[in-house]
Every structure is written in C-alpha cells, then in structure tokens.
Amino acid sequence: MDVLPRRARAATPGTDRGPATRTTPSGPTAPARRLPIPSRGVPVATSVLVGERTDLLRAVESVTAALTTPPPDSLPPTQLPARWSATDAVLITVDAAPAVAELGLPARDGVHLLGAETDVDELCRWSGPLGASLVVVPRDTPVLGRALGGPPPREGARTLAVVSGGGGAGASTTAAGLAGAAALDGHRPVLVDLDPWAGGIDLLLGAERSPGWRWDDLARAHGGVGSLAGRLPGGGGVDVITMGRTPGDRLPDDRAVDSVLAAARATYDLVVLDVSPRPPWDRHLARAGxxxxxxxxGVRQLASARQIALHCGEDGLEPAIAARRGGGGPTREADRQLVAETVGFPVAGMLPHDARLPVAAERGDPPWRVARRAWVAACGDLLATFDALRPTGPASRRRGGDR
Known part of the structure; x- marks a missing residue:
C-alpha cells in the first residue's frame, strides 16, 4: 500500500531523519547564475529548476549543453505551483528544498532533488517530504541527463528472489551465498533485505556498523534514486540494503521498493532479494525474474517448502527449489530426484551441509568467505542454472574456503 501522503507535507525538523534543525547547505554560496532563457523560436522547456546553488546550476547547465532538449526554466519557489503539473520534470536543488516543501504541493512523478556528495544527509532528509528522487552530482550525471530528456538507461541486471521454505531453512544465508559467489566471479552484486522480521541481513555480513543507506533512509524514495554505488553498507564485495533494528525505523512502501530496485538493477550486475514468506512482504517475490x-x-521441511512453492504458483510465479543436504532427511544422500518427487517442483540445486555457516553467522563473517569450497561452488552453480549473470569478459571463477 502506498503510504505517501496525497499532499507533500511541510517537513518539520525532528519529524524526518536528519538533523534536528535546518543546516546551512554546503557548497558555493555565490549569487545564483540563472540558466539561459530560450529565445524566440527555441523549443519551450519541458522541465523547471528551482534553487540557487551555483555549483548545482552549473551541473545542470553542463548536462543540458550535451542534449537536444532545451534547458529547464529557472523559477523561484513562489512560481513553482503554476508549473507543478504542467511540466515533465521538476529539478529542486537542496538549498531550495525547505521552501518547496512548505508549499504543500500534491504528489507527482518526475521530481528530482539535486545535491553534491556532501549533501547526502540533507538529500535523504528532504526526499520524503518532497516525494523526490535523489540525484547526487557529479556521480549521477547520467540520471540527471535522463531526467532532462536524455537516452534511456541500459538493460538492467537480473533479479533473483530467495524465500525460506520453512523455519531454519537457511534462506538468508543462501541469498548471501549467491551474492558472494557473484562477487567472487568479479561481478557487482547487491543483496536486498525484504524481511522486516529477520533482524537485518547486514548482521550476516558483519556490516551492521558500516556507513551507508539503509531502508530507513530509502523508505520514501519515490520516482528514482540514482546510482547506489558507494552509498550502501556491505562486506566482501557485496553491497546490502538492509532493514533496521531500531524502533521507529521506517519500512519501504511499494513505490519505494520499485524505485530502489530500479536503481539497483541500473547500478549492479546482479540483484538478490531476501524475501519474507509472510504477507504482505511475500508480494515482492513478483518483482524478481x-x-x-x-x-x-528434513521431510517436514521439504513438505513446508512445497507449501510455500504452491503459494508462489498461485500468484503466477514459477519457483524452483534449492534443497540443503544433511540431517536425517532424504537430502542426506543428495537424491535430487527424490526431492523433486517430494516437493513436486523443479530442483535447481543441492546445497551441501556446512557446519561452518552457523558459526560464521554468529560472528558476522560473510558466509562465502568461511564456507567450504563445495558450498560456495554450489551457490555458483545455482547462478549458472538460472543464467543470472551476464558475461563480463574472460574471468576465472574463484572459489572460497577449503575443500
């Protein structure tokens, strides 16, 4: 359910994440350079720009100079309501965010909040009240170009969703292992936590103290986020978007999940979702290919996995099974055919038992760094089964751990 208010509320310091009082925007504060106004005969601008930060105005000017579309019209905040619903894109520099939020304009798509790397905290603070995507220049110059009418983005990365077939199945560890196997092969994976009851998947990677955006920061990121590179916590070559553990941490709505996943697909080579099997979060399984x-x-665990797979099938999905070996069940003998007959769904792979994994989880060691080679290889084989990775050139597959 979309929980964004129908009208963008005026942000009150202390009600949104960020400093308790308004801070002075960073960056040059020289008098604003208004972008050139198109002369007669030049196509009318399809975007508007509100703000006076000289460094950000120059960034917009440099991008529009390379495009065939006209530059945006520069407006003061007081003139924005008249153009709010009549323009394709609205660019707001971070220094103008408080004034625009005070206008209480209705929610719309195509709103972009611009800032520099030093403005990230303020960007996160005002993105929700404005319903705006985040554009950090110069890193997000391609995103800014598309907002102003540039070419569409490249084809995005594959998305693979992992869901537990029952208590203690090891879905989060498997999801991390898939991302880790991709990283060992020289790819750029991101692990996305979509289970608010699991305690935060950053703990599994030992990244709970790493700086970067969590879902609490991205929970109201509507319309677009820009590149996520260098902005997320992570470890062992895997970035992660994790749930929080603090009371009051915000959870993403559907629009935020869509926006963040679009940014993840544009930034990374593989997106792995760790999805809760419980409603309403299980609906996010449909966002994966x-x-x-x-x-x-165990037999009961296989029966439970069958029920989860049947539920996925009712939603039009075509799930596959990854079965763990070990214990007293049929998987001890690695009988893939027997597992397939028990669950009634295709078996994509068998994951060997590895006693190192529970210990690694307790210590916060990335599982692919401490697991035996057979387990890491099985995760890589699962990726190959789904053709989840696009080739990046000749590379030897590196496996972690001991035999």
Missing amino acids: TVLVVAGP
Missing part, C-alpha cells in the same frame, strides 16, 4: 525456495533437509 526468478524465485528460489530454500528447503531444509
């Missing part, structure tokens, strides 16, 4: 149900080694 492939759904993998992780089954534990």
Whole structure:
C-alpha cells in the first residue's frame, strides 16, 4: 500500500531523519547564475529548476549543453505551483528544498532533488517530504541527463528472489551465498533485505556498523534514486540494503521498493532479494525474474517448502527449489530426484551441509568467505542454472574456503 501522503507535507525538523534543525547547505554560496532563457523560436522547456546553488546550476547547465532538449526554466519557489503539473520534470536543488516543501504541493512523478556528495544527509532528509528522487552530482550525471530528456538507461541486471521454505531453512544465508559467489566471479552484486522480521541481513555480513543507506533512509524514495554505488553498507564485495533494528525505523512502501530496485538493477550486475514468506512482504517475490525456495533437509521441511512453492504458483510465479543436504532427511544422500518427487517442483540445486555457516553467522563473517569450497561452488552453480549473470569478459571463477 502506498503510504505517501496525497499532499507533500511541510517537513518539520525532528519529524524526518536528519538533523534536528535546518543546516546551512554546503557548497558555493555565490549569487545564483540563472540558466539561459530560450529565445524566440527555441523549443519551450519541458522541465523547471528551482534553487540557487551555483555549483548545482552549473551541473545542470553542463548536462543540458550535451542534449537536444532545451534547458529547464529557472523559477523561484513562489512560481513553482503554476508549473507543478504542467511540466515533465521538476529539478529542486537542496538549498531550495525547505521552501518547496512548505508549499504543500500534491504528489507527482518526475521530481528530482539535486545535491553534491556532501549533501547526502540533507538529500535523504528532504526526499520524503518532497516525494523526490535523489540525484547526487557529479556521480549521477547520467540520471540527471535522463531526467532532462536524455537516452534511456541500459538493460538492467537480473533479479533473483530467495524465500525460506520453512523455519531454519537457511534462506538468508543462501541469498548471501549467491551474492558472494557473484562477487567472487568479479561481478557487482547487491543483496536486498525484504524481511522486516529477520533482524537485518547486514548482521550476516558483519556490516551492521558500516556507513551507508539503509531502508530507513530509502523508505520514501519515490520516482528514482540514482546510482547506489558507494552509498550502501556491505562486506566482501557485496553491497546490502538492509532493514533496521531500531524502533521507529521506517519500512519501504511499494513505490519505494520499485524505485530502489530500479536503481539497483541500473547500478549492479546482479540483484538478490531476501524475501519474507509472510504477507504482505511475500508480494515482492513478483518483482524478481526468478524465485528460489530454500528447503531444509528434513521431510517436514521439504513438505513446508512445497507449501510455500504452491503459494508462489498461485500468484503466477514459477519457483524452483534449492534443497540443503544433511540431517536425517532424504537430502542426506543428495537424491535430487527424490526431492523433486517430494516437493513436486523443479530442483535447481543441492546445497551441501556446512557446519561452518552457523558459526560464521554468529560472528558476522560473510558466509562465502568461511564456507567450504563445495558450498560456495554450489551457490555458483545455482547462478549458472538460472543464467543470472551476464558475461563480463574472460574471468576465472574463484572459489572460497577449503575443500
């Protein structure tokens, strides 16, 4: 359910994440350079720009100079309501965010909040009240170009969703292992936590103290986020978007999940979702091209995984099973055919039992760094089964751990 207010509320210091009082915007504060106004005969601008930060105005000017579309019209905040619904894109520099938020304009798409790397905290603070995507220049120059009418983005990365087939199945560890196997092969993966009851997947990677954006920062990122590179916590070559553990941490709505996943696909080579099997979060499984149900080694765990897979099938998805070996169940003998007959769904792969994994989880060691080679190889084989990675050139597959 979309929880964004129908009208963008005026942000009150202390009600949104960020400083308790308004801070002075960073960057040059020289008198603003208004962008050139198109002369007669030049196409009318399809975007508007509000703000006076000279460094940000120059960034917009440099991007529009390379495009065939006209530059945006520069407006003071008081003139924005008249153009709010009649323009394709609205660019707001971070120094103008408080004044625009005070206008209480209705929510719309195509609103972009601009700032520099030093403005990230303020950008996160005002993105929600404005319903705006974040554009950090110069890093997000391609995003800014598309907002102003540039070419469409490249084809995005594959998205693979992992869901637990029952308690203790090891879905989060498997999701991390898939991302880790991709990183070992020289790819850029991101692990996305979509289970608010799991305690935060950053703990699994030992990244709970790493700086970067969490879902609490991105929960109201509507319309676009820009590149996520260098802005997320992570470890072992895997970036992560994680749920929080603090009371009051915000959870993403559907629009925020869509916006963040679009940014993840544009930034990374592989997007791995760790999705809760419980409603309403299970609906996010449909956002992936492939759904993998992780089954534990026992008969009852396989039966539970079958129920989860059936539920996925009712939603029009075509899940596959990854079964863990070990314990007293049929997977002890690695009988893939027997597992397939038990669950009634295709078995994508068998994951060997590895006693190192529970210990690694307790210590916050990325699982692919401490697991035996057989387990890491099995995760890589699962990726190959789904053709989840696009080739990046000749590279030897590096496996972690000991045999």
